[in-house]
Amino acid sequence: MTLTDDPVIPLPAPRRGTGARGALISAGSVLLGLLVWQLLAARFGPALLASPLETLRAGIELARDGTLFDSVLASARRILIGWGLGLLVGVPVGLVMGRVQIIRTLLDPHIEFFRFIPPVAFVTLAVVWFGIGESSKVVLIFYTSVFIVTLNTVAGVLAVNESKLRAAVSLGAGRRQIMLYVVLPATVPHVVTGARLAMGNSFLTIVSAEIVAAQVGLGALIWTSRNYGRIDWVFVGIIVLGVLGFVFDRVLRIVARRVLRRYAVKL
């Protein structure tokens, strides 16, 4: 038997970029980025690179006629639905895989196979199978989310401390109760990590999902702008996509931290 470390009070997480000083540095960094962007735009000209100001102007133009708002809404909807379904399927599958060896052995080769095939490879098939409507895009987002969520959940289940499981059995909990009252709560931090990674992947996927036959959406905006030769609109699409992803991740982090605090979710 070795003695285990037994800290009385957990050390506070190191503060990163918080406080006034951090905010100032972040703002400075953003400004510097804009400056580099401006310099590059001045160097290569508007045919290749829209400057920040031109992008802003194009953004206002697209916002005025409602295109921008509709695009954001359409893409956000597809991402949220596809990602949500990915969680809804990935978490239970991951929990069961983590607890039942035979199911893990059965599903593992398939997950290991499909997780290396990027969603863009399935764009054509998705349209053929699910039509040109919303479902083909949502399916692609679901596809990109579900494996990440599943794998992270499995890792979480396998990392649950053995003495917690033994304690639960010894306190009289049945298999289902252990799953619900011990494994699931102990796995929450891993699930949240999986959810965040899946959200990032959903944003990577949305543009390819909207390549074919999407009328609206940020990806669709980028693709159609190319056809019109509107480099500045392409820039609007890219910038808004980045900002939207940032906002989604922030909201996810804040909600997870608030709601799931007791599950030791550290973000």
Next chain:
Amino acid sequence: MAPETEVSVRPPGVRSGAAVRFEQVSIWFDDFQAVREVSLEVAPGELLCLLGPSGCGKSTLLSTLAGFLPTTSGSVTVDGRPVTAPGPELGMVFQSSEALFDWLPVRSNVTFGPRMRGVGRAERAAIADEYLGLVGLRHCADKMPDQLSGGMRQRVQIARVLANQPRVLLMDEPFGALDAQTRSVMQREMDRIRAATGCTVLFVTHDIGEAIVLADHIAVMTAGPAARIKSSYRVELPRPRDETSAEFVALQRALRRDIGDEVQAALRAQGLDPGEPDPGEPNPGEPGPS
């Protein structure tokens, strides 16, 4: 409010500790024999300390009694009934407070067992009060486990197990990770907890002093593999035990000699096979590996 030390958990006459019996128990892991033909008997309400060098198989024996591990041969019985599975009758206190449910406040940790059995909310609140009172933590009911010190967390573990009214309390080096002062406080508390609950206790430790302070019986195990019971002692000193009394010191000396022999044997075995990892904490005064 009555002082917490006067809490009586079990009304007199209600069932108390069970008789525990190991008969010719051997345990193999594949081709490694951990425990060889161990026989032990613990009378109802008594406290048996399993004492031995690190890695000798004490915890393996305890896991078997807890129902986590089947015997390869021999039998383990509680009140004559063979142990087949873990359950609330056999309350296990783990060395690491990792065994607590970090996402539940102290109160809900303590009432986890009753909740699993479908005990109602009001009754659970009463149970939490009662057992947190017994371990002196009623004021911490709404705290989260990570807000407590190591000693307090082990108290929560004890209360959580006692809330199921176990007949046997299994303690696997429960105070091993605590500092010396806290450990000694917890050892004194054991007398009170036993008086209030009447549990039979099996207590695993490698700390000789701890064994003498706590035990009615001490069983010394040989260094593994194939650990046996080397010697056993009946401790009849008055409680609380005076660590400076002549009897205490004499017993300490005897136990130290028994264990010292085993540690030396383990080191010799290690000398023959230098690829083995360090077996643990060598006793002070014992020669190092030659």
